[in-house]
Structures are given as structure tokens and as C-alpha cells.
Amino acid sequence: MQKLLLLGDEAIALGAIDAGLSGMYAYPGTPSTEIMEYIQSSKEAVERGIHREWSANEKTALETALGMSYAGKRAMAAMKHVGLNVAADPFINSAVTGINGGLIVVAADDPSMHSSQNEQDSRFYGKFSFVPVFEPSNQQEAYDMVFDAFDLSEKFKIPVLFRITTRLAHSRAAVKRRSPEPEKPFHLPSDLRQFVLLPAIARRKYKALLSTYESLKYDNRLSKYNFFRDGKNRKIGVITCGIAYNYLMENFPEGGPDFPVLKITTYPFPKDIIKDLTRRCEEVLVLEEGYPIVEEGLRGILDNNLKIIGRLDGAVPREGELNPSIVAKAVGIKSDPLFKVPEVVKTRPPSFCKGCGHSDTFNAIIEALKPYKSDGVFSDIGCYTLAALPPYSIINSCVDMGASVTMAIGAADAGLHPSVAVIGDSTFTHSGLTGLLDAVVKNSPVTIIISDNGTTGMTGGQKSHATGRLEKICEGLGVAPEHIRSIIPLRKYHEDNIRIMQEEFDFKGVSVIISTRECIQTASRRNKAESSENKGKD
Amino acid sequence: MKSDIVLSGVGGQGILSIATIIGLAAIENDLFLKQSEVHGMSQRGGDVQSHLRLSGKPISSDLIPYGKADLIISVEPMESLRHLPWLSKSGWLVTNSTPFINIDDYPPVEEILKEIRKIKNHKIIDADAIAKNAGSSRSGNIVILGAASNYIDLPFKSLENAVAKIFEKKGDEIAEVNIKALRAGREA
Numbered sequence: 001m002q003k004l005l006l007l008g009d010e011a012i013a014l015g016a017i018d019a020g021l022s023g024m025y026a027y028p029g030t031p032s033t034e035i036m037e038y039i040q041s042s043k044e045a046v047e048r049g050i051h052r053e054w055s056a057n058e059k060t061a062l063e064t065a066l067g068m069s070y071a072g073k074r075a076m077a078a079m080k081h082v083g084l085n086v087a088a089d090p091f092i093n094s095a096v097t098g099i100n101g102g103l104i105v106v107a108a109d110d111p112s113m114h115s116s117q118n119e120q121d122s123r124f125y126g127k128f129s130f131v132p133v134f135e136p137s138n139q140q141e142a143y144d145m146v147f148d149a150f151d152l153s154e155k156f157k158i159p160v161l162f163r164i165t166t167r168l169a170h171s172r173a174a175v176k177r178r179s180p181e182p183e184k185p186f187h188l189p190s191d192l193r194q195f196v197l198l199p200a201i202a203r204r205k206y207k208a209l210l211s212t213y214e215s216l217k218y219d220n221r222l223s224k225y226n227f228f229r230d231g232k233n234r235k236i237g238v239i240t241c242g243i244a245y246n247y248l249m250e251n252f253p254e255g256g257p258d259f260p261v262l263k264i265t266t267y268p269f270p271k272d273i274i275k276d277l278t279r280r281c282e283e284v285l286v287l288e289e290g291y292p293i294v295e296e297g298l299r300g301i302l303d304n305n306l307k308i309i310g311r312l313d314g315a316v317p318r319e320g321e322l323n324p325s326i327v328a329k330a331v332g333i334k335s336d337p338l339f340k341v342p343e344v345v346k347t348r349p350p351s352f353c354k355g356c357g358h359s360d361t362f363n364a365i366i367e368a369l370k371p372y373k374s375d376g377v378f379s380d381i382g383c384y385t386l387a388a389l390p391p392y393s394i395i396n397s398c399v400d401m402g403a404s405v406t407m408a409i410g411a412a413d414a415g416l417h418p419s420v421a422v423i424g425d426s427t428f429t430h431s432g433l434t435g436l437l438d439a440v441v442k443n444s445p446v447t448i449i450i451s452d453n454g455t456t457g458m459t460g461g462q463k464s465h466a467t468g469r470l471e472k473i474c475e476g477l478g479v480a481p482e483h484i485r486s487i488i489p490l491r492k493y494h495e496d497n498i499r500i501m502q503e504e505f506d507f508k509g510v511s512v513i514i515s516t517r518e519c520i521q522t523a524s525r526r527n528k529a530e531s532s533e534n535k536g537k538d
Numbered sequence: 539m540k541s542d543i544v545l546s547g548v549g550g551q552g553i554l555s556i557a558t559i560i561g562l563a564a565i566e567n568d569l570f571l572k573q574s575e576v577h578g579m580s581q582r583g584g585d586v587q588s589h590l591r592l593s594g595k596p597i598s599s600d601l602i603p604y605g606k607a608d609l610i611i612s613v614e615p616m617e618s619l620r621h622l623p624w625l626s627k628s629g630w631l632v633t634n635s636t637p638f639i640n641i642d643d644y645p646p647v648e649e650i651l652k653e654i655r656k657i658k659n660h661k662i663i664d665a666d667a668i669a670k671n672a673g674s675s676r677s678g679n680i681v682i683l684g685a686a687s688n689y690i691d692l693p694f695k696s697l698e699n700a701v702a703k704i705f706e707k708k709g710d711e712i713a714e715v716n717i718k719a720l721r722a723g724r725e726a
Contacts, residue, residue, distance in 0.1 A: 005561060005571065030577055115577075171574040171589075171600035172561065243600070250599035324603035338605045339622035342653040344645045346616070348548065350584035351640060383582060460577070 006175045008168035011139040012078075012106060013038035015146030018180040022073035022101070023051035025061035027430065028459035029080030030115035031169035032108035036078060037462075048183070054456075056465050057401070057430040058083035062090045062105060069103040069159075070195060072187035074150055078106040081122050086401065086431070088125070091159070093197060095129040096205045098157040100189040102150035105131075106162040108169045111290050111321035115458075117381070117400070119319065121290030122163045123241075126267055130213040132222060133161045133267040135242035139173040141225070141265065147178070148221040156216050158209070165289045165321065168243050213268065222266040228276055233259040237281030238331065239274070239298075240264065241288035243322075248287060250324040251333055264294065274298065283307035285315065285330055289322055349389055357517030358384045360489035361451045362392050364515075365422065367494075368501035369394075372418055377449075378404040378411070380432070382424035383457045395422065402431030408446045409439050418447055418505035425452035425466035433477065436512070440478040445508045447501070451489075453519035461522040474512045483511035490517065539569065539691050540595075542602045544621045545588040547613035548638045549576075552679035555704065556611060557588050559683060562700035563692050564592045574600045583640050585617055592692070611686040613665065613679050614638045615650045622657075631657050632686040634665040634678060661685055663726045669719050674712075677719035684723020694724065 006014060013035045016024065024045075026036040039045045039052045051068070055061035058079040068075035079087060084107045091105060107122035126133035134149050136142035142164065149160040193201060216222065231237075237260040240248050245263045249256060262277045278284055278298075284306060286295040292311040299308055309315040315330050316322070328335060352359040362384070365377060379385060379395035380403065388395045397407055404421035405428075412419035423432050428450050439446050450470055456462040466473070474484045485504060487497045497515070504511035518526075543560070545553040557573050564571045574589040589602045604623050610631045612618030618633035625631060633654060637647050654660050665681040672681070680701065687697055701720050705713040 005565065005573075007575070033577070167574060167600045170577050171572055173572045173597075173600075174565075174570070246598040246600065248598075250603060253598075323601050324599045324606075328603065336605055336627070339625055339627075339657070341622055342619055344616070344649050344653055345619045346641060346643050346645060348583075348585045348617075348641055350549065350582035353582060386582065458582075 003174045003176050005172050006139055006143075007034055007170055007172050008136070008139050008142050008164055009034035009108070009170070010038040011142040011175045012146060012162065012164070013042070014175070014177070015143040016076050016104070017042055017044055017050065018178060019147045019150050020074050020181040020183045021050055021076055022183045023065060023068040023075040024078070025051070025055050025065045025075065026078040027055055027058045027061055027083060028456045028462045029083050029108070030459055031110055031166045032078050032080045032083070032106060033459045033462070034169070035106060044180075054463055054465070058087040059090060062087040062094070065103060065105075066090060066094050066099070069099040069101040070189060071101065073101040073184050075101060076104045076106065079108070080116065081107050081109040081120050082117060082400070083107070084122055084125055091125065092129045094159045095131045096197060096202055096209055097195045098205065098209070099153060099159055100157070100187070100194070101184050102153040103159040104146065104149050104153065104162055105159055106164070109163060109165045109290055111165055114166055117398070119290065121293060122161065123267060123293050124291065126161045126163070127293070130209050131159055131161050132216055133163050134225070135163045135265050135267070136168065137243050137245045137263065137265050138168070139171070139175050142168065143175045143177070145225065147181075152216065152219060152221040155219070156212050158212055158216070163242070165243065167321065217268040217270050223269070225265045226269050226273055227263040228273060229256070229261045229263070231257060231259040231261065234280050235259065235282050236285060236331070237262070237277040238285045238287060239277065239294060241294055244287035244289060244327065247322050247324045247327040248331070251328045251331065257331070278306055283309060286310035287316065287322060287327055287330065350386060351389070352383070352386055353520045355520045356383070357453055357489045357515070357519070358387070358451050360491065360494070360517070361422070361449065361515045362387045362394055364489065364494055364497040364501060365420070365449065366392065366394050368498045368505065369418070369420070371502070372505065374418060374420075377420040377422050378407045379421070380404040380423040380427045382427050384422060384424055384451050387422070401427050402435055405432045405435035405446075405448055406438065408448070409435065409442075409444045412444050412446050417445065419445065420447045420449065420505070422449045422451055424457070425450055425454065425470060426456040426464040428470070429465040429473070433473065436474065436479070436510070437477050439510045443509050447504045447511050447513065449501070449513045449515060452514055452516040454516070455519045455522045457519045457521065461519060461525065470514050479510050479512050483507060483509065485511070485513045487513060487515050488517055489515045539593065541592040541609065541690050542607045543590040543609045543611060543690070544602060544607045544624045545590060545611050546617040546621050547586060548617060548640070549583055549586050551613045551638065553586060553588055553613060556679055556683045557590050558704055559697060559700040560590055560592070560690065560692070562703060563696035566696045566699060567692060569594060570597050572597045572600050585620055587621055609686060609689050611682060613682050615647065615654065615662070616645070619650065619653055625657070628659070630659040630661065630689040632661045632682065632689065634682055635662050636664060636666040636678070663723065665723065668722050668726055672715065672719040672722045674715040674719060677716050680716045680719040681723035681726070684720040685726050687720070687724050
């Protein structure tokens with residue numbers, strides 16, 4: 001079969017298409033976004049009519065995928081790691097209900113927080129939910145594992161978690177394709193009570209889940225990916241998880257290390273494979289991206305005095321992603337002196353694009369707040385979070401999707417005035433709606449500014465559910481129509497926009513200001529596409 | 539054959555196009571390839587880097603270890619220095635001399651160039667001016683790639699083919715201008 005040069009994200013997407021996927025559900029989030037984008041632009045996906053529309057958030061994405069699984073078809077939901085927090089409720093409960101058609105949930109973790117608020121380790125969710133986890137170490141494995149993950153999911157009637165990290169998600173390598181499998185036929189679950197988690201049913205299902213979790217670790221679809229490589233040097237043995245294996249092997253280009261190595265890429269795994277390594281070696285080094293999950297487990301299950309080293313004792317840094325150099329140091333390879341970065345090099349943080357509508361919105365907000373001696377506004381997650389940096393330095397929060405609205409309500413309750421939230425359009429429909437409803441119900445004196453650029457900008461310009469709907473949504477939630485104000489963030493309306501903001505700051509109830517101007521990036525892409533289309537017509 | 543390359547610049551300067559072109563050329567030559575990209579927040583005017591690894595043998599890590607890069611290709615002078623710890627003592631640094639100034643404390647360019655000249659194997663070219671002469675002020679990244687091509691163990695013809703291939707969608711004229719930019723960079 002043909003070989004393709006694919007990102008880890010794309011390898012998972014293509015694996016899903018070739019394994020008979022019928023529905024893909026996701027909310028954009030770095031580093032997971034390209035999974036859905038690949039499926040959206042795939043010719044095969046279009047021809048087969050694979051469902052591939054963005055969801056409002058990760059929770060709705062996972063629930064919709066579960067609905068497709070209910071009807072017997074294979075479904076995938078993809079999100080960044082913190083997205084799995086949003087989807088945690090259906091994720092954990094879907095393990096209890098079990099599935100019908102194969103269900104894969106992909107969580108893309110971002111250790112070192114290249115584009116995230118934390119570096120939580122999604123493998124934790126696997127253990128927490130009693131769901132098997134695949135953690136591919138390279139692009140080919142990512143592709144191949146999708147087939148086994150769907151099969152495993154259907155055999156054990158359980159959702160499967162795919163955990164990847166930034167470097168695999170966003171790194172390209174050649175992937176060999178298999179012949180595609182047909183989609184599964186529509187068929188409802190044989191037990192229609194399966195998805196009814198009334199306590200009596202849930203207790204029975206939970207008990208079954210615990211026993212499934214114990215038995216699936218011996219299944220070949222999981223165990224064949226865990227690999228033991230023996231070595232003569234018994235002073236040390238190394239356990240690698242996921243891509244840590246590559247960083248280890250990188251340091252032994254000629255024939256590999258002389259000590260035993262256990263490569264783990266699926267969970268749960270039987271204790272025996274760990275013991276194969278531990279009973280041979282004087283000490284064990286654990287290399288894993290993210291949290292010291294295996295390391296902690298190892299410290300728990302071993303009753304001898306084996307020395308265990310890893311993130312917990314400082315042999316590997318406690319936080320941040322791994323790389324070949326960190327691993328080299330941990331296995332005792334000395335490094336040569338390096339060039340240093342000269343002092344003349346200054347930091348270059350990301351900034352608003354030239355002509356970005358958010359920047360004009362914030363310029364107006366800064367002016368409008370001056371008479372109130374305000375310390376700033378609550379904000380949210382998106383490009384507009386960059387207003388935390390100079391020269392704006394006006395936002396005082398970025399916690400989770402939608403938190404600007406609800407934090408503004410709480411702070412208003414405590415006496416803050418004006419209590420202002422600035423949230424993007426896509427973030428608002430992701431998780432701001434329910435907070436706004438809270439504000440309406442208690443008539444909270446807050447001003448919610450929706451900085452609407454008509455897209456999900458930070459992740460590269462995906463379709464926003466809010467576009468063209470914001471006024472009606474706010475009105476439908478009960479905001480008084482006269483306090484839903486629409487402005488255009490352009491220099492020429494600067495004075496008007498300040499006045500409108502101040503009018504609403506002075507209003508002792510819920511007001512929403514919708515500040516709409518198309519993202520400069522999507523606008524320029526649209527203009528280019530339109531001009532080349534027009535050229536085609538000539 | 540092994541070539542470990544760090545690409546650097548500022549978000550939007552086209553370093554991923556350079557990576558794509560080298561990648562295509564590597565495939566034409568049946569080489570193994572790994573290419574780590576930067577997506578997300580840092581693309582908004584911040585510093586960006588990409589690790590590109592070519593080899594005749596399978597490649598383990600997606601990231602290049604510190605001190606092991608054979609080449610730094612930078613479309614911006616200050617950014618060429620940011621990734622120095624990756625450069626091998628015998629590696630080459632090829633950079634544009636035209637700064638991209640979007641921060642208030644950007645240092646005087648002469649100070650930056652002085653630091654670059656301290657690296658034994660360096661090549662500084664004014665890619666923007668060369669690109670303009672070649673007929674497209676937007677092809678500075680391709681000029682830099684041309685200049686760096688002298689230090690990549692790939693047939694130059696493969697790079698030309700790859701440039702032709704990625705620009706063919708935009709029309710013959712644009713493809714030709716970019717091949718011209720690539721050649722101008724190689725001769726600079």
C-alpha cells in the first residue's frame with residue numbers, strides 16, 4: 001500500500017477512516033485540531049459521507065459520538081487534554097454504559113504547555129474510568145493502533161482512550177496504509193437498557209466494567225504493542241511509555257542500549273511484564289511524558305528494595321515534556337558543551353495580528369474603563385487572551401472555557417463594579433451560554449463583551465457555532481434586547497464604542513456587547529480563495 | 539546520510555513551506571524523515587521553530603537532541619540565535635539578515651550579526667533583497683532555502699522539483715519565480 005507523510009494527528013484520522021469510521025466529532029484545540037481537519041478535507045470521508053462537523057464543545061462531541069456508537073457504527077471524538085475535562089462526565093459514564101459500535105476518544109496532551117493552561121496527563125482518565133489506553137510512540141503505530149482500538153472496543157463493549165502528546169501530534173513521518181475496512185451496519189444494542197444508568201442498572205454495569213478491565217489487559221490487541229528488549233547490562237533497566245522510547249533509542253544510534261528496555265504503549269498491562277524487567281535489574285528508570293503514573297504504580301506494586309528512579313526522585317525533571325537530552329542525562333550519558341543563546345536575543349511572545357479586531361475591542365475597553373479606576377476584566381481562552389500582555393495588560397483571568405462570564409458574576413456578587421467579561425464567540429457557544437443564563441436568572445450586574453471574529457481563531461480558523469446567531473442566543477437566554485448592543489471594532493467607531501460600553505457598565509443588570517469583525521486571517525484566506533475562484537471564471 | 543535541521547523564524551514567515559519542500563525532496567530520494575512542527579498559540583507573531591530530520595536509516599526521535607543539529611536555517615537573524623544550543627559545533631548557521639521587528643526591545647541588528655559571525659560556519663544573506671531581484675518579494679523563505687541547500691546532502695534538482703510541485707497549484711508563473719528565488723539563494 002501507499003506511504004504517506006502524515007502528522008501523528010493525521011495518522012490517527014486516516015486510521016479511523018480506513019478502519020470504517022462513520023462519525024467524527026470534535027472541538028478544536030491544540031494539539032488535536034488536525035485530526036478533524038484531516039477528515040474534513042479527506043476525499044474518501046466526503047465520498048463516504050462520514051459525519052465530520054465541529055461540535056459546540058468536547059462534551060457534546062463525545063456524547064454525539066456515543067449516540068453513533070449506540071446505533072452500531074464506529075465513532076471517534078477528539079479533543080485536547082483539557083477538553084477531556086469538559087467531556088469527563090460522558091467519558092467516565094460511557095465506560096459504565098459500555099458501547100455498541102466501536103468508540104475511540106482521542107485526548108492530545110500538551111506537556112510543557114506550548115499552547116495550554118496545564119499539562120495534565122490523560123492516561124489518568126483511563127485508570128480513573130477503567131478504560132484501556134493506547135499511547136502510540138510513532139505515526140505508524142498511531143495509524144495501526146486505531147484498527148486494534150476499534151476491534152478491542154467492540155469486543156469488550158468499552159470505549160477506548162487514545163493518548164498522544166504534542167510532539168507526536170505535530171510531527172510528520174511516513175505512514176504505510178492498509179486496505180480500508182467497510183463501515184459497520186446500523187444496528188441498535190441488543191440490550192436497550194444498556195445506556196440507562198439508573199442506580200440498579202449502573203451497579204450491575206459497574207461491576208461488569210471492573211471485571212472487563214481486569215481481563216482485557218491480556219488481550220493481544222493491547223499486549224502486542226508492549227515490547228520487552230533484553231540486554232546484558234543488568235545494572236539498570238528502563239521502562240519507556242509512548243514516545244519516550246524514541247528519545248531513549250536516539251541516544252544509542254549503533255545497535256541500541258546494552259541494558260533491558262520495556263516499551264509500554266498500552267494500558268492496563270499485566271504486572272508480569274514489569275516483573276520481567278524488575279527481577280533482572282538492580283535499578284529501574286521510568287521515562288514517561290506527563291505525570292509519573294507508571295513510576296508511582298511501580299513504587300506501589302514492588303515489595304522488594306529495587307531502586308526506582310524517574311520524575312519523582314529528580315532523575316528526570318518533575319514537569320515539562322521529555323526530549324533526547326533529558327533522557328541522555330537520566331541514563332548517564334555525558335553531553336558535550338553546547339553553544340549558548342547570546343544575551344542579545346530577546347523574548348518574542350505571540351501578539352495580535354496587524355489589524356486584528358480584538359485589539360480594537362480592547363483599546364476601546366481600556367479607554368471605557370478609565371473613569372471607573374478598574375483593575376481590568378475577566379477573560380477567557382482564545383487569541384484575545386493575548387490582551388494579558390503589554391501594551392494591553394487588561395485581562396486578569398484565563399482559567400477555562402467560559403469562566404470569564406461566571407467569574408464576573410461571582411465578583412459582582414462580592415461587590416466588584418463594573419464586572420466585565422471578555423469572551424470570544426466560539427468560546428461563548430462552547431461554555432459561556434450557561435453562565436449567561438445564570439446571570440440573567442439572578443439579574444447580575446455584569447457586562448459580557450463577546451469579541452466576535454466569526455471563527456475559532458487561535459486554532460487556525462475553524463467554523464464557529466456562534467456566527468450569525470449571537471443576538472438571538474442572548475435574547476433567547478433572556479437578556480433584555482435594549483442591553484444587547486452590537487458594535488464594530490474599528491478606529492472610526494472608537495468613541496461610539498467607548499460610550500456604548502460605559503452606558504452598559506452603568507446599567508445595574510445583565511448586558512451583552514457583541515463586538516463583531518471578521519478575523520484578519522480568515523478574511524485574507526477568504527479573499528484569496530474568492531479571487532482565485534474569480535480568476536477561474538474568466 | 540544524516541541531516542538534522544532546525545528551522546526558525548517568526549510565525550507567518552513561511553518556515554513550514556521550507557520544511558515541506560525539503561520533506562518532498564527527501565521522499566524523492568527515499569530517505570527517512572521526521573518533521574516536528576509548531577502549531578497553535580505561538581504562530582501569532584511569536585518565535586517558531588521546526589525540527590526536520592533526514593536520514594538513510596530509520597529515525598528515532600521527532601526532536602533533535604541539543605548539540606546535534608547539522609544546520610540552522612533561519613528566515614530572521616535574531617531567531618537564528620535562539621536555537622544555538624541545538625547546533626553542533628561543526629554545524630552551519632544560514633540566516634536572513636533582514637530583521638522582523640514586532641517587539642519594542644528588538645536589539646540593533648549589528649549586535650545580532652556580530653553574534654552570528656562568532657559562529658565559525660555561518661552564512662548571512664539579505665534574502666528579502668535577493669527575493670525582490672528574483673521577482674517576488676514574498677519568496678525570502680525560498681531564497682534562504684536555496685542558500686542552505688549547499689549544506690544539505692540532497693540533489694539540488696530534487697529541491698527544484700519540490701518547489702515546482704508545491705507552487706504548481708498557484709500557476710506556472712509563481713512556480714518559476716520561486717525556482718528562480720531558490721537558485722538565486724544557492725548562488726548568493
